[in-house]
Structures are given as C-alpha cells and as structure tokens.
Amino acid sequence: MTGTLRLHFTAEDLLRTRVLTEPDPLWELVLSVHHLSPGGEPDRHAAWRREVRPRLSEAESAHAVGLLRRLIPRRGNFPDFLTPLPTSDGIDGAFDVIRSTPRSRLALDMSPARLRRVEASRFGHGLAAGHTEPMTDLVGALRRYYDAAIAPVWDEVGEIVRADGESRVRELLDDGLGGMFARLGPSFRWRWPWLETDYPRTHEIRLGGRGVTLVPSFFCVGAPVTLIDEELPPMLVFPARPLRRDPAAEERALFHLTQVIGRTRARILVALRTPRSTSELAGTIGMSLASASQQVTLLRNAGFVVSRRHGQAVRHSVTRKGKALLESN
Structure with missing residues (x-):
C-alpha cells in the first residue's frame, strides 16, 4: 500500500452511519x-x-x-x-x-x-x-x-456476510462506533474525527453529515474499496470475516441431532451449513450419490433443507427451520 484512505466525520455522520447485514x-x-x-x-x-x-x-x-x-x-x-x-x-x-x-x-x-x-x-x-x-x-x-x-x-456469501454484519452491530451496541471501527480490519485506525486505513493511493472523503454505509463483502480481500466520486453517497466495502467453526460444538450438535433425526441425516444437516451440490455432499460425508440424494430429499420434504438450481447444478442448503434445529442442540 502506498497511500491512505481517510474519511472525515462530523457528529451528524456518526448518527447516519449504518452497517449492511445482507450482501x-x-x-x-x-x-x-x-x-x-x-x-x-x-x-x-x-x-x-x-x-x-x-x-x-x-x-x-x-x-x-x-x-x-x-x-x-x-x-x-x-x-x-x-x-x-x-x-x-x-x-x-x-x-x-x-x-x-x-x-x-x-x-x-x-x-x-x-x-x-x-x-x-x-x-x-x-x-x-x-x-x-x-x-x-x-x-x-x-x-x-x-x-x-x-x-x-x-447462499454461502449470504451466510458469511450476515454473520459479519450482525457481529458488527453487536460491537456497535457493546463498544460504540469507535470500538466497531477499530475492528473493521488490521489496517483501520479510528482517530476522531477521522477513520483511516491503508489504501492503494491517497484518497480523502468528507462525509459532511451524509454518514457512511459499511458493506461487509465475501469477495473483498485486503484493502477496503470505496467509490471514486466523493459527491456520491459514501460507501466503504471491507472484507467480511470468514466463519469460524467450532469442531467441539459441531460434535455436540451432531450427537444430539443423531437422537432426533438419525446419524446420517444429522451429518448431512451439519454439512449443509455450507451450501453444496449432491456430489459435493456425498464426497464430504463419504456416502454414495444415490444415498445422499435420497436423504436430502427426505430432509427437504421435512422443511430442513432447500434445493436451488443454478444452471446445470443443484445446490442444497439449510433452511431457517434447519438452522433452528441445529442451534437448539
């Protein structure tokens, strides 16, 4: 990085800053x-x-x-x-x-x-x-x-971005804007009235009471991204945090789910926290393509899984009902 991005805040900008919780x-x-x-x-x-x-x-x-x-x-x-x-x-x-x-x-x-x-x-x-x-x-x-x-x-993009956006909102409630700004990434610096970060070139944006929309992004990597025209409504796009899985918690969830829906379907539900095609799912949990397809159909009929076609491929993911079942165990 050879420059600095600097956003100039006023008190009114603090009131008009928001975080997107959808991609x-x-x-x-x-x-x-x-x-x-x-x-x-x-x-x-x-x-x-x-x-x-x-x-x-x-x-x-x-x-x-x-x-x-x-x-x-x-x-x-x-x-x-x-x-x-x-x-x-x-x-x-x-x-x-x-x-x-x-x-x-x-x-x-x-x-x-x-x-x-x-x-x-x-x-x-x-x-x-x-x-x-x-x-x-x-x-x-x-x-x-x-x-x-x-x-x-x-679906995967949405899961990661929603988790990041919701965590930013919690940080805002717990630690205020300064605390949230400080955690946007390792290069961010909050020095009232400026939010600074490393950037490919020097770029300054005076918010002037408009606030800024913070946009966590799955495909943003490294430096944040913003609009060129300073007259447009300010937006700051930054890398969303990757999801961190807790293997011990997943094992506990798998154990309890097994008592409710059986081990095979429990393993499928846990695996489909990350959207997968039938072949990807079969490879992940080590079962035949036909068996994976049959079990996904049963879970879909029960409302725990949704299947969406994208071109030639069909990808399966956990529904809200399925997530509720996972989180209750």
Missing part, C-alpha cells in the same frame, strides 16, 4: 471479477474459482467475462455506476438501476481521466455516450456472469 449483489459481482485468476496470496476463493471455471468457459459466458474484465481491471478504478446504492429489489432491481444510469453519470464514470487509463475502448466510448446497444450488452453480460459465477454460491 450487496453488485458489489459481490464486481469484486469477484478480481478473483477469476489466482492472486498468489493465500486465497479463500480458490474453491469458488475451480467451481465456476467450467461454466465461464462456455462461449456466451466467456464473452461476458471478457467484457467485464475490460471494465473491472484486477488493479485500478472501475466505474461507480456499476455499484449503485443497495436496493431491496434483488439482483433484477440492481440491473434496472444500472440500465437507467443517466447519460451524464455514464460520461463522467467512463472518462479515461476518472478511470486512470490512457484511452477508452470503442465499447467504452459507446457506453459513455449513452448508446443503447453497449448498455444492453453490459447488462446482458452482468446477468450471464451473475447466473454462472455468483448465484450458485449466493
């Missing part, structure tokens, strides 16, 4: 593009990369990846309009927001000076000019990439 699909989508190639450092996204690579090699998906990589380089700026304020309308609502980006915003965000690039591509020029065809191509690429790379792991 933002567009931030996760955009930041995941950075991890399509190994980074060399210990990589918690290696398993995700192995899983999505075959799907992204298909012709339409490969075209989408190529387009997105031009807009979202591994290092450097990407356009702010790709990550608007979170919406409650899910990924479809988020794509609608991108599709309706004003031409003035497109021109500003796509300028080579803003993106710190020598020149824009033909596609970039068309997007900056507000032409319909490049925007249609972009939203189509975002949709194909989301379906292939993000939707299959969305």
